[in-house]
Amino acid sequence: MAELSVINAQIFYDRTVEAIRDVSLTVAPGEIVCLLGANGAGKSTLLKAISGIMGPERGLLTKGSLNFGGVSLAGMASEQIVRAGISQVPEGRRLFVDLTVEENILMGGFTLPAAERGQRLAEIYQIFPDLVPHRTRVAGYLSGGQQQMVAIGRALMARPKLLMLDEPSLGLAPKIVATIFETIAVLRKAEGLSILLVEQNARIALEVSDKGYVLERGRVVFDGDARTLLDSPEIQEFYLGMDRSDDRKSFRDLKHYRRRKRWLS
Amino acid sequence: MSYFLNLVFAGLAVGALYGLLAMGYAIIFKVSRVVNFAQGEIMMLIAYMAYSVALRTDGSALLVVLAVLVSSVAVGFLIERFVVRPMLGQPVFSLVMMTIALAILIRSVAALIWGNYPYRFPGAETVQPFVIAGVYIQPLQMVLLAVYGAICVAVWAFLRFNIVGIAMRATASDATVSMLMGVSVTRLYRTAWVVSALIAGIAGILFANINHIGPDMAHIGIRAFPATILGGLDSVIGSAVAGLIIGVVESLTGGYVAATYKEIAGFVVILFVLMIRPYGLFGQRNIERV
Numbered sequence: 001m002a003e004l005s006v007i008n009a010q011i012f013y014d015r016t017v018e019a020i021r022d023v024s025l026t027v028a029p030g031e032i033v034c035l036l037g038a039n040g041a042g043k044s045t046l047l048k049a050i051s052g053i054m055g056p057e058r059g060l061l062t063k064g065s066l067n068f069g070g071v072s073l074a075g076m077a078s079e080q081i082v083r084a085g086i087s088q089v090p091e092g093r094r095l096f097v098d099l100t101v102e103e104n105i106l107m108g109g110f111t112l113p114a115a116e117r118g119q120r121l122a123e124i125y126q127i128f129p130d131l132v133p134h135r136t137r138v139a140g141y142l143s144g145g146q147q148q149m150v151a152i153g154r155a156l157m158a159r160p161k162l163l164m165l166d167e168p169s170l171g172l173a174p175k176i177v178a179t180i181f182e183t184i185a186v187l188r189k190a191e192g193l194s195i196l197l198v199e200q201n202a203r204i205a206l207e208v209s210d211k212g213y214v215l216e217r218g219r220v221v222f223d224g225d226a227r228t229l230l231d232s233p234e235i236q237e238f239y240l241g242m243d244r245s246d247d248r249k250s251f252r253d254l255k256h257y258r259r260r261k262r263w264l265s
Numbered sequence: 266m267s268y269f270l271n272l273v274f275a276g277l278a279v280g281a282l283y284g285l286l287a288m289g290y291a292i293i294f295k296v297s298r299v300v301n302f303a304q305g306e307i308m309m310l311i312a313y314m315a316y317s318v319a320l321r322t323d324g325s326a327l328l329v330v331l332a333v334l335v336s337s338v339a340v341g342f343l344i345e346r347f348v349v350r351p352m353l354g355q356p357v358f359s360l361v362m363m364t365i366a367l368a369i370l371i372r373s374v375a376a377l378i379w380g381n382y383p384y385r386f387p388g389a390e391t392v393q394p395f396v397i398a399g400v401y402i403q404p405l406q407m408v409l410l411a412v413y414g415a416i417c418v419a420v421w422a423f424l425r426f427n428i429v430g431i432a433m434r435a436t437a438s439d440a441t442v443s444m445l446m447g448v449s450v451t452r453l454y455r456t457a458w459v460v461s462a463l464i465a466g467i468a469g470i471l472f473a474n475i476n477h478i479g480p481d482m483a484h485i486g487i488r489a490f491p492a493t494i495l496g497g498l499d500s501v502i503g504s505a506v507a508g509l510i511i512g513v514v515e516s517l518t519g520g521y522v523a524a525t526y527k528e529i530a531g532f533v534v535i536l537f538v539l540m541i542r543p544y545g546l547f548g549q550r551n552i553e554r555v
Contacts (some may be wrong), residue, residue: 052444
C-alpha cells in the first residue's frame with residue numbers, strides 16, 4: 001500500500017514568496033489526516049504541489065521531497081500523479097460548470113480505460129444516489145451540497161488510493177457539511193482510501209481524522225493524533241474558539257517550543 | 266425569385282467554407298483561449314501541398330484526399346510542436362502574435378514555392394451545373410455542403426460523446442482542474458491544432474477545386490473570422506452555423522446592394538449582433554449562481 005510522505009518540503013511562488021517551509025507529514029494507508037490552519041497558511045499550496053498543478057501559479061518545490069508509495073512526485077506531470085493514485089477535490093468544488101453532472105463525473109475517469117469508465121460511473125452513482133436524477137443537468141445550476149457530491153464523485157472516478165479534499169465544508173450549510181463528512185468516513189472504509197483533508201472547520205475535521213497537522217505561515221506548528229489535538233488547550237483556544245481568557249497564552253510560546261524541538265530532532 | 270434563390274445558394278456554398286474555417290478558430294480558442302490568425306494560411310498551405318501532389322501524380326481524387334489528410338496532420342502537429350509548445354506558460358496574447366507571424370511566414374514561403382498567380386487545380390473538370398428550381402448548382406458545391414454537414418455532425422458528436430471531446434470542453438471551462446483529472450493539456454492542444462488544420466485542409470481542397478488555387482485563399486481566413494465572433498468564439502457548432510449566415514448575408518449584399526460592400530457586410534452583421542449578444546449567438550454565457 002502506498003503512503004504519502006512529505007519530507008522537509010519548501011515551496012516558493014515566483015522564486016520570491018515562500019509559501020511552505022520545512023513541512024513534513026505522512027499519510028499512511030487507510031488513514032484520515034487533516035491539515036488545519038488559517039487562510040494563507042499554505043495548506044492549499046501543499047495540495048497543489050502534491051497534485052503537480054503548481055505550474056500555472058509558478059510555484060516551485062525548492063527543497064525536500066514528496067513521495068507516494070516510494071516514488072518521488074516532484075517533477076511528475078499532473079496526469080502521471082493521477083495515474084499513480086492521487087485525486088484531489090479542489091477548493092470551492094471547481095466543477096466544470098457548463099458540463100452536465102454526468103460529464104463532470106466522467107471527466108474524473110479520464111485516465112481509466114474506456115471499458116472501465118461506464119462501470120465505475122455506476123459505482124459512483126451507488127455512492128451518491130442523489131445525483132442520479134440530476135445526471136443530465138448542467139452542473140453549474142446544482143446546489144452547493146450537490147456540487148460537492150459531484151466534485152467528490154468526480155475525484156473518486158479515477159479509483160484513487162489517496163483522496164485529497166480541499167475545504168469540503170466551504171460555503172455549505174452545517175447539516176450538509178455533516179453529511180459530507182459522514183460520506184468521507186464511509187468512503188475510507190468502502191474504498192480503502194487514505195484521505196488528506198484540508199479544513200478551516202477544525203472540530204468537524206478532527207472528529208473524523210486519525211491525525212492532524214496545524215500549519216501556520218507555511219510551517220507545521222503542531223501535530224499529533226486527532227484526539228490529542230482536540231483536547232489540547234492551544235487548539236481549543238485558537239482553532240475551536242473556546243475562550244480561556246483567564247490564562248491567556250501567546251501562540252508565540254507554542255511555536256518557540258516547536259522550533260526548539262526541531263533543532264533537536 | 267430565382268435571382269434571390271441563386272444568391273442564397275451561392276451564399277450557402279461560400280458560407281459552408283467560412284463555417285469550416287470558423288470551426289477551426291473555435292476549436293483552438295476553446296481549449297487554449299488563443300485566436301489562430303493563421304487559419305486561412307494553413308488552409309492555403311495544405312491546399313498547395315495537395316496541389317503539388319496532384320501535379321506530380323495522375324491527380325486522382327483518392328491520392329489528393331490522402332495528401333490532404335497527411336499534410337493537415339503534419340502541419341497541425343508541426344505548428345503545435347514548434348510554435349505553440351515553446352510559448353506555453355507565456356501570456357496568451359504572445360501566442361496570438363505568434364500566429365500572426367506564422368500567417369505572414371506561410372504566405373511568403375508559399376509565394377516563394379508556388380508563385381503569386383492562381384492556378385486551376387489539376388483534375389478539376391468543368392462540369393455543367395445542373396438547375397433545380399432556377400438555381401444553378403455545381404456538383405462540387407453539393408459535395409462541399411455535404412462535407413460541411415458531415416463535419417458538423419462529427420465534431421458535435423466528438424465534443425458530446427468522446428472523452429477527449431468532453432475534456433476539451435472541460436478544459437475550456439477550467440484548465441487547471443482539467444489537469445487535476447489527468448488530462449494532459451499539451452496533448453489536448455496538439456489534438457486541437459491537428460483537428461483544426463484537418464478541417465481547414467478539407468475546406469481548402471474543396472475551395473481549390475470549386476474555384477482555383479492561389480495566394481488569395483489566405484484572405485478567406487479573415488473573411489471567416491466574423492463567423493466565429495458571431496457564433497461565439499468558444500462555440501464550435503455555433504461558429505459553423507454562423508458561417509452560413511455570414512455567407513448568405515455577403516452574397517445578398519453583393520447581389521442587391523453592391524459587390525463592393527460584400528466584404529464588409531459580415532463585419533456589419535457582427536457589429537449589430539454583438540451589441541445585443543456580446544457573447545455571440547451561441548457562445549457560452551458564464552453561469553453564475555447567486
